[in-house]
Amino acid sequence: MPVVPESSTTSVDEVEVAANDYDAFGEAYAVENETSLVNAHYTLPAMLDLAGDVAGRKVLDAGCGSGPLFAALRDRGADVSGFDASTTMVGLARRRLGADADLRVADLADPLPFPDGAFDDVVSALVLHYLEDWTAPLAELRRVLKPGGRLIIAVNHPGVYKLMFPGADYFATTLWSDEHTFNGRQAVLANWHRPLHAMTDAFTAAGFRTAVIGEPPPGPRARELFPEEFVDREAFLCFLFFVLEAA
Secondary structure, three states, rough: OEEEEOOOOOOHHHHHHHOOOOHHHHHHHHHHHHOOOOHHHHHHHHHHHHHHHOOOOEEEEOOOOOOOOOHHHOOOOOOOEEEEEOOOHHHHHHHHHOOOOEEOOOOOOOOOOOOEEEEEEEEEEOHHHHOOOOHHHHHHHHHHHHHEEEEEHHHHHHHHHHHHHHOOOOOOEEEEEEEEEOOOEEEEEEEEEEHHHHHHHHHHOOOOEEEEEEEEOOOOOHHHHHHHHHHOOOOOOOOOEEEEEEO
16 A cells, blocks of 8 residues: 555655565566556557667667566567666566676666667656656666657656645655555565656756656557456546657
8 A cells, every 4th residue: 555655654765675675576577567557558558659660770778677668668679778677677687588688787767878868769667756856867767768759758748747646746756555466476666756747847947958848548459358347437547658858
């Protein structure tokens, strides 16, 4: 269950130590998300729709996890590289993608092991909301993009935080955590909420122009596979998607 920011007795440091340990629960997370509604049938198709025709483009998957987005972009003709902070997740990605895939263990909070202007596009699905400060990560993503290149990202929708915690301050950047069960394995994810204007301000400060802010519908098979989720609705609030252009 979610930890309410105002009433939680867990400190920020304690939450950060306990949460987001993909080396511990990464394999269960990867199995769960191969077929899950929000990952396989919402985030993945939305990211691919935003990326469009990537044939011949050099693409960096920042926070590649076990590699489903990397694989899908490569299948569409992109020349893809990827990295993740978790050795477990990179190992799973290599198992999926093959020994010749360009995969690295690297942390978005640190300088990235890629030269300036190396990529036409960077994709980053469900990564930035783990970070309190976006300044250095966005600067690195801008650095590795060619001028005019695109950064395509998905993050937690800030409106969902206010729905979950009606008494919380929407305008404050706040750490909150949520308990999950992935393929029978217990896990805690800790996320930094930030209001929409803080996101777009950070993009602008990093040298990006916001081209698209999206709240896409689920993928084409979602209603068929998860009918209970669509009894009284056609779509749902979950993540917010952006296409940013490098100035």
